[in-house]
Amino acid sequence: MSNTIAAGAWLLDLGVGIHVAVGERELQYLLPDLPKFTTIPNAPSYCCKAFVWQGDIIPVVDIAQLILGQEITRLEQEELIVLAIFQSNDNTLIQRGALFISAIPSKIYVQDQQTCDFPPPQALWQQLSSSCFNHSEIGAVPILNLEKIFLTTATSLWSKQGVESFAS
């Protein structure tokens, strides 16, 4: 019998064949309906929408669009929003952000032995994720680093990554 401990996580289907995971305590709420979005001018197209939730303004990131570098068209019934919570390194207040997903999240358990390399584009996934594991059916699944995604400016992401790989 193995002594390895499995960590709980949520598997998120982003559509267009892209899956990611977040920690089991990082997912707060699956919105039953699409909220009323406000488009923020001059924000990156993968993160230009925000909505109001319980007196807070929540930015929405479309990770699939960020990875593919093009707008993602989802069927209405396949467009869902999950609310995620995260904390910055300096242990300040818990903050919220939202992600576009295409299916209801499923609970999974991940073990250290499942660690694997990031899928392409590797450099970009490294920017957005803390690690990656191999799912028996899906393959490599990056585990999102929500702090990096929501607390890093688009400019910083681009300058670290280099524009070429994004545009390809």
Added chain:
Amino acid sequence: MIGLSLDANANADAEFNSFYVVMTIDNLNLVVPQTHVYALEPILDVSYSDNNFIGHIQVETIVCPVYVLSANLTSVTSISQNRRICVLLHTASPISGVSIEDFFVMPAISDTLDRLPPNLFGLLCDQVVLTEWTQQIKVFPLPACMRTPQTRLRGLILHNDNILCITTAQDLLDCCTTSYLKLPIL
């Protein structure tokens, strides 16, 4: 000159951090201090040209450029039928480099409004609401993931479940006159 002129002298003793103008451009609601607005004019008073601005408007002895912005705050040369009001903005107030906190304690600029302010320009909007927020308003910083070099917002305000974008006359003038380099994904 017809239209509503905003006399800052009349508000010299008022709290300048509570008077704002909410300008609507398509689905975008922009908030600027009333001290950045010189006057409101009907769009009928705008004369059109084929320059990099869409036209001009005469204010006393000065001819001011008039611009049109999209809801993404990029300069456009076509005019939507929704644009009905020309907001005359000026950049005379000390607004460069202010923080969000400074923004809400903007000093009075009644002295500069005793005469026609410099850097006067027109911006076409769908709707303009002059408002005084008597309650404490909560200002949210623009989320980091939404910031780009093109960002011209100082923050966000949540008002009646609507998200309003805080900006300044200078920021809007920059949007009107600057052609930004676009990142490939944007």
